Amino acid sequence: xxxxxAAILADYTGRTPLRLRAIDAYMVFCAGVAVVQLAYCAVVGxxxxxxxxxxxxxxxxxxxxxxxxxxxxxxxxxxxxxxxxEGAFAEFVVCHVALHFVVANFLG
Amino acid sequence: MGLSAVDQTxxxxxxxxxxxxxxxxxxxxxSVIRFESIIHEFDPWFNYRTTKFLVNHxxxxxxxxxxxxxxxxxxxxxxxxxxxGIMVTSAAIxxxxxxxNIPVDIRNVCVFLAPAFSALTAVAxxxxxxxxxxxTAGLFAAAFMGVAPGxxxxxxxxxYDNEGIAIFLLVFTFYLWLRAVRRGSxxxxxxxxxxxxxxxxxxxxxxxxxxxxxxxVLALVLMGRFSNRIxxxxxxxxxxxxxxxxxxxxxxxxxxxxxxxxxxxxVFGLVQVVAFAQHVRTQLPAQQFAVVLRVAVAGLFxxxxxxxxxxxxxxxxxxxTGRFYSLWDTGYAKVHxxxxxxxxxxxxxxxxxxxxxxxxxxxxxxxxxxxxxxELTDNHVFLILYALFAAYFAGVMVRLILTLTxxxxxxAGVAIAGVxxxxxxxxxxxxxxxxxxxxxxxxxxxxxxxFLCMFQWHCSWITSSxxxxxxxxxxxxxxxxxxxxxxxxxxxxxxxxxxxxxxxRVLSWWDYGYQLAGMADRPTLVDNNTxxxxxxxxxxxxxxxxxxxxxxxxxQHDVDYVLVIFGAMLGYSGDDINKFLWMIRIAQGVYPDxxxxxxxxxxxxxxxxxxxxxxxxxxxxxxxxxxYRFGEVMGPxxxxxxxKQRLPSRVTLDNFEEAYTTDNxxxxxxxxxxxxxxxxxxxxxxxx
Numbered sequence: 001x002x003x004x005x006a007a008i009l010a011d012y013t014g015r016t017p018l019r020l021r022a023i024d025a026y027m028v029f030c031a032g033v034a035v036v037q038l039a040y041c042a043v044v045g046x047x048x049x050x051x052x053x054x055x056x057x058x059x060x061x062x063x064x065x066x067x068x069x070x071x072x073x074x075x076x077x078x079x080x081x082x083x084x085x086e087g088a089f090a091e092f093v094v095c096h097v098a099l100h101f102v103v104a105n106f107l108g
Numbered sequence: 109m110g111l112s113a114v115d116q117t118x119x120x121x122x123x124x125x126x127x128x129x130x131x132x133x134x135x136x137x138x139s140v141i142r143f144e145s146i147i148h149e150f151d152p153w154f155n156y157r158t159t160k161f162l163v164n165h166x167x168x169x170x171x172x173x174x175x176x177x178x179x180x181x182x183x184x185x186x187x188x189x190x191x192x193g194i195m196v197t198s199a200a201i202x203x204x205x206x207x208x209n210i211p212v213d214i215r216n217v218c219v220f221l222a223p224a225f226s227a228l229t230a231v232a233x234x235x236x237x238x239x240x241x242x243x244t245a246g247l248f249a250a251a252f253m254g255v256a257p258g259x260x261x262x263x264x265x266x267x268y269d270n271e272g273i274a275i276f277l278l279v280f281t282f283y284l285w286l287r288a289v290r291r292g293s294x295x296x297x298x299x300x301x302x303x304x305x306x307x308x309x310x311x312x313x314x315x316x317x318x319x320x321x322x323x324x325v326l327a328l329v330l331m332g333r334f335s336n337r338i339x340x341x342x343x344x345x346x347x348x349x350x351x352x353x354x355x356x357x358x359x360x361x362x363x364x365x366x367x368x369x370x371x372x373x374x375v376f377g378l379v380q381v382v383a384f385a386q387h388v389r390t391q392l393p394a395q396q397f398a399v400v401l402r403v404a405v406a407g408l409f410x411x412x413x414x415x416x417x418x419x420x421x422x423x424x425x426x427x428x429t430g431r432f433y434s435l436w437d438t439g440y441a442k443v444h445x446x447x448x449x450x451x452x453x454x455x456x457x458x459x460x461x462x463x464x465x466x467x468x469x470x471x472x473x474x475x476x477x478x479x480x481x482x483e484l485t486d487n488h489v490f491l492i493l494y495a496l497f498a499a500y501f502a503g504v505m506v507r508l509i510l511t512l513t514x515x516x517x518x519x520a521g522v523a524i525a526g527v528x529x530x531x532x533x534x535x536x537x538x539x540x541x542x543x544x545x546x547x548x549x550x551x552x553x554x555x556x557x558x559f560l561c562m563f564q565w566h567c568s569w570i571t572s573s574x575x576x577x578x579x580x581x582x583x584x585x586x587x588x589x590x591x592x593x594x595x596x597x598x599x600x601x602x603x604x605x606x607x608x609x610x611x612x613r614v615l616s617w618w619d620y621g622y623q624l625a626g627m628a629d630r631p632t633l634v635d636n637n638t639x640x641x642x643x644x645x646x647x648x649x650x651x652x653x654x655x656x657x658x659x660x661x662x663x664q665h666d667v668d669y670v671l672v673i674f675g676a677m678l679g680y681s682g683d684d685i686n687k688f689l690w691m692i693r694i695a696q697g698v699y700p701d702x703x704x705x706x707x708x709x710x711x712x713x714x715x716x717x718x719x720x721x722x723x724x725x726x727x728x729x730x731x732x733x734x735x736y737r738f739g740e741v742m743g744p745x746x747x748x749x750x751x752k753q754r755l756p757s758r759v760t761l762d763n764f765e766e767a768y769t770t771d772n773x774x775x776x777x778x779x780x781x782x783x784x785x786x787x788x789x790x791x792x793x794x795x796x
Contacts (some may be wrong), residue, residue, distance in 0.1 A: 037687055053354065061347035067383070068294045068340040080336055081292045091294040095344060098298055102351045
C-alpha cells in the first residue's frame with residue numbers, strides 16, 4: 001500500500017504540468033476552507049444557517065469549478081472535450097460571476 | 109442566385125417554427141373569443157391578485173407582503189409562501205411594454221402570458237428533439253407539443269397558473285442539461301442551473317428536475333459511462349442550482365434536509381468520489397483498479413443510502429411529505445390527508461384520459477422508447493428514464509399528465525421522424541424505377557399524413573370543447589340552440605364588492621377563496637392555499653353544525669357573510685351540497701366529537717336531502733342555507749336537479765338572513781345576524 005502511494009506521488013510530481021498542479025493546490029485550499037467551516041459549524045451551531053450554507057456552498061462550488069477547469073485543460077483529456085483550453089477558463093469565470101451573485105444574495 | 113442549401117433549410121425551419129407558434133397560440137384562444145379576456149378557474153385568481161399587487165406596489169413590498177385579508181384572523185405571509193416566477197415574469201413584461209408606451213392592461217398580460225409561453229415551449233421542444241436526434245424529429249416534436257391537449261389544458265388563454273411558464277422552463281432546462289452532458293461544458297451547465305433557478309421560482313414541480321437529473325447521472329455511472337464531461341456538467345449544475353434555489357423563500361433550506369432533495373446531494377457526493385477514483389485509476393494498473401473502483405462505489409452507495417435512511421428515521425432529514433408522498437403510497441391521502449384526496453386533479457388517471465390528452469402520441473411513444481434503446485447514447489438514457497418516471501407519475505395523478513406530455517412529444521417526434529425519413533429517402537430509388545415502386549412509399553406516407561391530420565383535428569376539438577371553459581362563466585344551450593350565459597359567480601362577487609363594507613369577512617368553502625379575494629376584494633377565512641387544515645376543518649364544522657352552534661362559531665370568527673354555491677336549479681353538479689361529504693370528512697378529522705359522517709346519511713344509508721334526510725342533515729347549516737326558500741321558486745313539484753330528489757318541505761332559518769341570491773340561484777349569500785337588541789335568541793325573535 002505505501003509503495004503504491006509513493007508511486008502515485010512520484011508520478012504526480014513528475015508528469016503533471018505546473019499549471020495543473022497549481023489548480024490542484026487551489027482545489028485543496030477550497031476543500032480545506034469548506035472543512036474548516038464545517039468544523040466551526042459542528043462546534044458553534046448552525047445559526048445563522050443561511051450564512052453557513054452560503055460560505056460552505058461557495059467553498060464547495062469553487063472546488064467544483066476548479067476541478068472542472070482542471071479536467072478541461074488537462075492535455076490528456078483533449079479528445080473528450082471539444083474546443084481549446086481558453087474556452088474552459090472563460091466558462092470558469094462565468095460560473096464564478098454567477099456564483100458571486102447567488103452567494104452575495106444568500107449571505108444576508 | 110438563390111440561397112444555399114443550408115440557408116434554405118434553416119429558413120424553412122424558422123418558418124415552420126413560426127407557423128407552429130402561431131397555431132399553438134391560436135388554438136389557446138377559444139375562451140377569449142367566445143367569452144372575454146378573463147382569468148379562469150380558482151388558483152389563477154390568486155396569481156392575478158398578487159401580480160396586480162406587485163405591479164402597483166413594487167417588488168420590495170411584494171416580497172415582504174403580509175396579507176391580512178386571507179385566512180382571517182391568521183393572515184398569510186404571501187411573500188414567503190408563493191412561487192414568484194409567474195408574477196415577476198408578468199410584471200416584467202408589463203413594465204417593459206409600458207416603458208415602450210404600449211398601455212396594455214395587467215389583466216391582458218396575465219391572460220395571454222400562457223399562450224405566449226406555449227409558443228416558446230414548442231421552440232424549446234424543437235431544440236430538445238434536435239439535441240437528441242435531428243432537426244426533423246425536433247420539428248415534429250415541436251408540432252406535437254404546440255397542440256397536445258395534455259399541455260393545453262393548463263395553458264389556455266386565461267389559465268394564469270404556474271404550469272404555464274413552468275413547462276417551458278422544464279423543457280428548456282432539460283435541453284440545456286443534455287447539451288451540457290454532451291459537450292461537457294460548464295457554461296451550458298451554468299445556464300441549465302440558471303433556468304433551473306427560474307423553474308424553482310415558478311413551480312413546485314421543480315422537484316421532478318432535481319430528482320431526474322441525478323437519476324440520469326447515477327444511471328450513467330452504473331452503466332459504466334461515467335466521463336469527465338458528466339462530472340463537469342453535473343457538479344456545476346448542482347453547485348450553482350442548489351445554492352440559487354435556496355434564494356426562493358418558499359423553498360428555503362429544504363434542499364439540505366428534505367428527502368425530495370437528498371438524491372441530488374447523494375449523487376453529487378458520488379460523482380466527486382467517482383471522478384477522483386477515475387483520476388487515480390490512470391496512475392495504477394488497470395485490472396486491480398477496476399475491481400477496487402466498483403467495490404468502493406457500490407460500498408459507498410450502500411453506506412450513503414444507509415446513512416440517509418438512518419437520518420430520515422431519526423427525523424433529522426424530513427421524510428417525503430404530503431403531496432409527494434402520496435405519489436408513492438397512493439392510498440395514503442384518502443385516509444390521512446383528506447384535503448389532498450379531495451382535489452379532483454389528484455385522482456388516479458383513467459385510461460381514456462391518456463388517449464384524450466395524447467391521442468396518437470400514445471402509440472408512437474413506445475416506438476420512440478424502442479428507438480432510444482437502439483441508439484443508447486447518454487442523451488437517450490435520459491429520455492428513457494424521463495419517460496419511465498413520467499409515465500408512472502402520470503398514471504398516479506391526473507394532473508401529472510402535464511409532465512408526461514413533453515417527453516411523449518419528443519419520443520413520438522423521434523419515431524415519426526424515423527418513418528418519414530425512411531420513406532422519403534430518394535437515394536435508395538434508382539432513376540429508372542417504375543411508378544409501382546413508389547406505391548409502398550405513397551401508401552405509408554399518406555397513412556401517416558392522415559394520422560397527423562386527425563391528430564390536429566382531435567387536439568383542436570378537445571381544446572375547443574373540454575379545456576376552454578373559464579369556469580367562472582358557464583354557457584349552456586337553450587332549447588332553440590341559443591347560447592345562454594350563466595354569469596352568477598361574477599354577479600355575486602360584484603354584489604359583495606359594491607354592497608358590503610370594505611372589511612366585511614366572508615365565509616365560504618376553500619374552493620372559492622381566491623376568487624372571492626380577487627373579484628369581491630373581501631377578507632376570507634379559508635382559500636385554495638389550504639395550508640391550515642384546522643382552519644378549514646373549522647369552516648367545515650360550521651357548515652355541518654346545526655344553526656345555533658354554527659351561529660356561535662361564526663360570531664367567534666367575526667364572520668359577516670356566508671356564501672354557498674347551489675346548483676339545484678341549473679343542474680350544476682359542482683355545488684356545495686355535493687362537496688358536503690368532503691367538508692364533513694375534513695371536519696371530522698379534526699373535530700371527531702362534533703362531526704360524525706354517518707349521521708348525515710339517512711336510515712337506509714342514502715345521501716338524502718329531502719324529507720327522508722337524517723335529522724343531522726336537515727339541521728345542518730349548509731342544508732338550510734342552500735334550500736331556504738328554494739321551494740317557493742320551484743313550486744309544488746319542487747325537485748333538486750342535481751341530486752334528483754324531492755326538496756324538503758320546510759326549511760327554517762333564524763340566525764342568518766338572506767342577503768343576495770343570484771339569477772339562477774347558483775350563489776347564495778347570507779348575512780350573519782347581529783345579536784338581538786333585546787337579548788332574545790333569534791328563534792324567539794322570529795316567533796314573536
